[in-house]
Amino acid sequence: AFRLVLAIGIFAVLGERFAEAAPANDGFASAAALEGPSVADMVSNVDASKEVDEPEHAGDPGGLSLWWIWTAPSDGLLTVSTAGSTAEGGGPLDTVLALYTGSSLTGLAATEVTSNDEDPATPNTSRTLLLVRSGQIFRIAVDSSAAFGPPIGGTVLLTLTLDASGNNDDLADRVVLSGASVTRNWTNRGGTREAGESL
Numbered sequence: 001a002f003r004l005v006l007a008i009g010i011f012a013v014l015g016e017r018f019a020e021a022a023p024a025n026d027g028f029a030s031a032a033a034l035e036g037p038s039v040a041d042m043v044s045n046v047d048a049s050k051e052v053d054e055p056e057h058a059g060d061p062g063g064l065s066l067w068w069i070w071t072a073p074s075d076g077l078l079t080v081s082t083a084g085s086t087a088e089g090g091g092p093l094d095t096v097l098a099l100y101t102g103s104s105l106t107g108l109a110a111t112e113v114t115s116n117d118e119d120p121a122t123p124n125t126s127r128t129l130l131l132v133r134s135g136q137i138f139r140i141a142v143d144s145s146a147a148f149g150p151p152i153g154g155t156v157l158l159t160l161t162l163d164a165s166g167n168n169d170d171l172a173d174r175v176v177l178s179g180a181s182v183t184r185n186w187t188n189r190g191g192t193r194e195a196g197e198s199l
Contacts, residue, residue: 021047023066028054028105031067031139037076037162041068045144046088046153054141055109057098058117058126062143063151068158069139072132076164081127082142083119084157093154094145097126099138113138117145132162 025032026048032041048064056062072078085093102111119127126142142158144151 023048025067026065027051028067028108028139031069034068034070034140034158034160035073037073037164038160039070040157040159042155042157044153044155045142048153050143051105053105053108055098055112057141057143058096058115060096060117060143061146062096063146064153065141065143066156066158067139067141069137070160072134072136072138072162074134074162074164076132076162078130078132079127079159079161079163080130080140081119081122081159081161082125082156083122083127083159085125085142085155086157087152087154089152092122092124093156094124094147094152095126095156096143096145097128098141099128099130100141101136101138103137103139108139117147 023043023045024030025043028051032043034041043066045064045066048066050063050065054065057065080097080099082093082095082097085095087093096115096117098115099113100108100111101113102108114128114130116126116128119125121127124145132138140158140160142156144153
């Protein structure tokens, strides 16, 4: 009887430790809140998990997802990146990234506004560009890729940068280009058609 009680006690302690090991923003409902036009957060996903009904972010099965929630403080061009994320054994963490507007896991895939598996500029990390409107609420998921085997855990560095001068969706908010040679990295994701705009 003593051994049985001892074993139950050990399992209970281990169970508590495993539960405590999961990141605070492991679940969709417990997404970490981010605020401001420029913000970064660093979290380990080593003990993270994937929920029932959770979509495959950027088409990847993943398995170690983390969640954030962010409300756009103004109109602008939003850049979301996982550059600087590191794998537990060293080197860059192979991430996938997706942004959603849905408020529930049920049917969330249908609310995806943008996703990315590979940023060409920084291999293994993810990066998206999106035109946003003030007050829009986004759920952001970052997972480790399982495209070439089980997902590898590590430290996720999520960075959001909002360029309020880069709205460029409406004629009145157009970005002025000048000079003989100019290059701007842009996107039409999140863009809309104005009333009266020609087809």
